[in-house]
Amino acid sequence: MTHAAANRLAAAPGDNSAAAFDVARVRADFPILTQEVFGKPLVYLDSAASAQKPRQVIEAMSHAYETCYANVHRGVHRMSQLTTDAFESGREKVAGFLNAGSADEIVFTRNATEAFNLVASCFASAKLARGDEVVISTLEHHANIVPWQLVRDRLGIVLRIVPIDDDGNFLLDDYEALLGPRTKLVAVTHVSNDLGTVVPIKQVIDLAHARGIPVLVDGCQAVPHIKVDVQALDADFYIFTGHKLYGPTGIGVLYGKSALLRELPPYQGGGEMISSVTFEKTTFKDPPHRFEAGTPPIVEAIGLGAAIDYVASLGHEAIAAHETGLRGYAEARLTQVAGLRLVGTAREKASIVSFVMDNAHPHDIGTIVDRAGVAVRTGHHCAQPLMQRLGVAATARASFGLYNTREEVDVLAQALESVHELFG
Amino acid sequence: MLDDLRELYQEVILDHGRNPRNLRKPPEANRHAHGHNPMCGDSVVVHATVDDAGVIRDVAFEGRGCAISVASASLMTEVLKGKSQAEAQALFEQFHDMCTKDGTQAGDPDNEELERLQVLAGVREFPMRVKCATLAWHTLNAAMAGGDEVTTE
Numbered sequence: 001m002t003h004a005a006a007n008r009l010a011a012a013p014g015d016n017s018a019a020a021f022d023v024a025r026v027r028a029d030f031p032i033l034t035q036e037v038f039g040k041p042l043v044y045l046d047s048a049a050s051a052q053k054p055r056q057v058i059e060a061m062s063h064a065y066e067t068c069y070a071n072v073h074r075g076v077h078r079m080s081q082l083t084t085d086a087f088e089s090g091r092e093k094v095a096g097f098l099n100a101g102s103a104d105e106i107v108f109t110r111n112a113t114e115a116f117n118l119v120a121s122c123f124a125s126a127k128l129a130r131g132d133e134v135v136i137s138t139l140e141h142h143a144n145i146v147p148w149q150l151v152r153d154r155l156g157i158v159l160r161i162v163p164i165d166d167d168g169n170f171l172l173d174d175y176e177a178l179l180g181p182r183t184k185l186v187a188v189t190h191v192s193n194d195l196g197t198v199v200p201i202k203q204v205i206d207l208a209h210a211r212g213i214p215v216l217v218d219g220c221q222a223v224p225h226i227k228v229d230v231q232a233l234d235a236d237f238y239i240f241t242g243h244k245l246y247g248p249t250g251i252g253v254l255y256g257k258s259a260l261l262r263e264l265p266p267y268q269g270g271g272e273m274i275s276s277v278t279f280e281k282t283t284f285k286d287p288p289h290r291f292e293a294g295t296p297p298i299v300e301a302i303g304l305g306a307a308i309d310y311v312a313s314l315g316h317e318a319i320a321a322h323e324t325g326l327r328g329y330a331e332a333r334l335t336q337v338a339g340l341r342l343v344g345t346a347r348e349k350a351s352i353v354s355f356v357m358d359n360a361h362p363h364d365i366g367t368i369v370d371r372a373g374v375a376v377r378t379g380h381h382c383a384q385p386l387m388q389r390l391g392v393a394a395t396a397r398a399s400f401g402l403y404n405t406r407e408e409v410d411v412l413a414q415a416l417e418s419v420h421e422l423f424g
Numbered sequence: 425m426l427d428d429l430r431e432l433y434q435e436v437i438l439d440h441g442r443n444p445r446n447l448r449k450p451p452e453a454n455r456h457a458h459g460h461n462p463m464c465g466d467s468v469v470v471h472a473t474v475d476d477a478g479v480i481r482d483v484a485f486e487g488r489g490c491a492i493s494v495a496s497a498s499l500m501t502e503v504l505k506g507k508s509q510a511e512a513q514a515l516f517e518q519f520h521d522m523c524t525k526d527g528t529q530a531g532d533p534d535n536e537e538l539e540r541l542q543v544l545a546g547v548r549e550f551p552m553r554v555k556c557a558t559l560a561w562h563t564l565n566a567a568m569a570g571g572d573e574v575t576t577e
């Protein structure tokens with residue numbers, strides 16, 4: 001079956017999952033999807049690691065470099081002015097995307113990891129003392145574990161870990177039981193990058209707020225799939241990374257409530273973040289600039305703005321419907337492969353399907369399906385504590401983006417059948 | 425597609441991957457090291473028994489991992505028994521070249537051990553997998569050198 005035929009099939013009447021969504025047209029926006037690997041069409045099922053970029057993003061960035069580029073916030077000259085406007089309009093778009101109260105609540109970082117380190121470091125300086133507790137969950141990515149461990153080792157705080165059940169569900173009752181008088185922050189993921197579990201984040205936040213505890217949310221895997229409204233959620237901090245949202249690498253986003261950001265000290269020192277410097281005393285700018293030392297990711301912010309426009313043009317609901325359809329199809333199709341077991345069957349999931357096979361290690365699975373042109377992630381997915389909880393060393397993970405098709409799921413399934421054939 | 429892959433996953437490898445030899449911890453072993461591949465989380469512990477003359481009397485390993493890393497560890501334990509440390513070192517270097525350098529031929533038909541390891545030469549075509557094939561060897565090297573931790577980074 002050709003891609004076009006598959007797409008027609010996917011969009012056939014009666015198939016609500018994809019009816020509203022013209023995946024063939026979407027695919028045409030992503031130049032890389034015409035690439036071949038090992039002589040086979042690229043089947044890119046690794047968007048949770050990093051998503052591919054639509055032409056609209058690539059063009060917005062090269063257009064900036066070609067027509068409107070200088071350093072920002074620095075020159076009186078026209079180019080600097082124009083570039084500053086374009087950069088700050090990227091910030092406005094992010095604010096709109098998250099429904100933040102104001103663009104001043106959006107801090108640009110190098111990636112999500114830097115945003116976690118920023119919060120951990122600054123929040124610790126301002127608010128944490130020996131014996132205080134931070135609650136994270138078993139589902140966390142290393143980016144939301146290790147910065148807290150560094151704080152723990154520096155200050156003697158205590159990390160409390162919310163457990164999950166065998167299906168990968170976040171255990172809300174156990175979570176509530178962990179909240180105590182010394183809990184100073186809850187830092188949990190919105191969507192698990194390995195299992196796809198959607199955490200009931202609104203309830204998580206409400207339970208913490210009932211005790212006056214602020215909440216940081218890792219939205220890296222959520223924003224590509226779910227419409228996020230930080231005000232409706234009442235999240236105190238919300239972090240995501242540009243490159244998983246069809247935007248460029250080199251840019252991450254920290255949303256923080258104004259009042260909270262104002263209470264935090266600077267993260268790094270340098271240019272951009274100061275109001276005035278003398279050798280005796282330096283005064284710092286207000287957020288967000290206080291947290292953006294040095295030349296920021298200028299063109300990346302423009303690219304991220306274009307990615308947000310792109311996602312908005314398709315509509316989160318249509319994207320979610322398409323991806324949910326794909327995930328359901330993939331789960332049904334993959335479980336037909338002999339010896340395959342899904343890992344992560346939470347009640348609510350994003351379009352991430354992790355699995356293991358009886359006789360083949362995920363690493364071998366990855367190599368074999370690669371030869372069929374299929375890119376999947378294999379390994380511990382930067383979530384080793386989660387792997388330990390699940391009792392596996394590693395998993396293979398197919399993650400679906402807005403450009404994937406059911407035909408691609410079929411290619412994966414066939415490749416997995418040959419894994420089974422080889423390893424028996 | 426499978427043809428290509430059968431180059432990598434030869435029967436010998438599948439067999440050693442499924443039924444690894446010397447998967448144990450000998451009580452008399454006097455050299456130990458833990459090897460770790462951060463990329464996939466695989467880890468292996470190598471135990472060697474070296475006598476006073478510096479001859480490797482026994483090599484065994486524990487751990488789990490992909491077919492390539494387990495088969496390589498298993499084969500390694502078989503070819504190293506009775507070798508001096510210098511011979512083991514030389515064999516590792518030849519094996520490493522075999523896994524990484526194009527055009528390295530089966531070469532020396534007198535080198536029976538290298539001949540046996542030839543089944544792993546297929547990893548050359550899969551650069552991401554070279555570390556799997558060499559993990560146990562790096563770990564053995566660390567054990568011999570008196571280290572106890574090694575990662576493939």
Ligand SMILES: Cc1ncc(COP(=O)(O)O)c(C=O)c1O
Nearest residue numbers: 111112113141143193220221241
């Ligand atoms: C859930 C989650 N959090 C954090 C990160 C870190 O993102 P980055 O590597 O862009 O900093 C990732 C992706 O790697 C992720 O999936």
